[in-house]
Amino acid sequence: MIDGVLARDRAAVARALSAIERDPAGPLAAALHRHGGRAHIVGVTGVPGAGKSTLVAALIGAWRGAGRTVGVLAVDPSSPLSGGAILGDRVRMDAGPPDDGVFIRSMANRGAAGGLALAASGAVRVLDAAGYDVVVVETVGAGQSEVEIADEAHTTVVVVPPGLGDGVQALKAGILEVADVFALNKADLPGADRAAAQIEAMLKLGHTLRDPAWQPPVVRTVATDGDGVGDLVAAIDGHAAHLRSGGGAGWRARERARAYAELRRLVVARFTADVFGEGGARPAAIEALVDALVAREIDVGEAAEGVLKARGKD
């Protein structure tokens, strides 16, 4: 399967994605890790209704037109009902016959946030090792998901619709802090000028930027028509060039941030699985502490100390 992934064999890539979703840090991940590090990993995120999936489909078309291969991981932090299959279905419908230069995988959020992020890291590792030039990680939602996708990507594109109410909603979604590039989508609708002005005014306040040396551009797009998609590709490439400039310190910093975030999540996942019996029955000692908390016999600080001390004695 590893050779198949490295040769970008579709069936092998699909099987590897399924295997790594079940065991994101197992032997397959270890083997593929050595073969990665070439892809430009692009996060695409934003509030529901911003048109992310349509924009990703348009980006795929632009990248393919420029001869670049694209792997897409559509992460849907939501109900199993939607199953995250929407993007894949539409792109496949639009694209006609299968294109070996594009691979789209949907991943539904069925577990805890950390579990999903670990599975996403594993999936990115597969697509990276398979040699896709660009690996897109699309998430829906707002809040914590954006922070996690920003950990995963070299470049994070935040898709903003016009007419975000009073503009405060954009702030509320917590999206400014993670944006390397803004795509103001549906830019043909009323409110686009006002939304662009709001984003730019907020960016001028400056302290929301995670990289003071990079001013996130605001690119207007109409994903359904393809308008502005070339500009968006250029902005994404511009951010990659920024990261690689000056000896690549920016790129290396993002690689370290990605590695640290994944390591931290895996350590926490293994620790909590062990301590709280996650995936199986909760240990009796934990249940007894919960009962004592509810009965207000102990407080949460004492309970936590008890858990950590008991573990230290193992």
Add this chain to the structure above:
Amino acid sequence: MIDGVLARDRAAVARALSAIERDPAGPLAAALHRHGGRAHIVGVTGVPGAGKSTLVAALIGAWRGAGRTVGVLAVDPSSPLSGGAILGDRVRMDAGPPDDGVFIRSMANRGAAGGLALAASGAVRVLDAAGYDVVVVETVGAGQSEVEIADEAHTTVVVVPPGLGDGVQALKAGILEVADVFALNKADLPGADRAAAQIEAMLKLGHTLRDPAWQPPVVRTVATDGDGVGDLVAAIDGHAAHLRSGGGAGWRARERARAYAELRRLVVARFTADVFGEGGARPAAIEALVDALVAREIDVGEAAEGVLKARGKD
């Protein structure tokens, strides 16, 4: 300060909230924990633009009219720019002179998700100990935030605006799973009938419910006019009555879930602070593992094992 909180002295409550936000599991939390357990904790959540804050203001009016005291924690999982002060300002404006039966506190999301949730648990503990009959925890955003607020509350109200696009967006936001009551707000706008039908259709699928014995009601409200707010109060009370029925097994299960979630978060926070030096410098051993990961000399599973073994030897 503890006596002041128990006497519901506003200045003491305010100081206690500030203190517990800085140290959510310290001596103050321990002291107040013994005095809590009476409040009905109601989470209010939903996508940006649903009108949550206006609805909370209307609920406050209804509860106060019925002689019930209300503490509100407005948690804003977003930029420090907005500061979460909007609700407080508006309610104060509308309400005229201060009402000793209402206390509103805003809390901005400045740290990690777990840190915010711990601070929110602490703040709820203060408001509960102060004897407010209802404690509201309002969050904005979608996704992980809803899951965390559902841990915090006995009853979670999901506020849905009409015109959620194609209805799939509601699913994407992952909100169905945590709802005990739906408030279809702005019910005078076009699309309300369709949105209500969509929610009810999705509820009929059934497997998204976390409590199979409770069918979440869908209540239509127009928060700006107060329409339906009485019905919403009745639905929230109905859920509390459901939890307390049959010997209170449902209430006890929620209390245990709340205690477990807080305990787990605190254990993880203390563990990660210790292992990853959070709040200070990252340990050299961790930095070396990150470097080795980026250099692809080791894989993430090996790195995690190294971290956990090193800790076991302490």
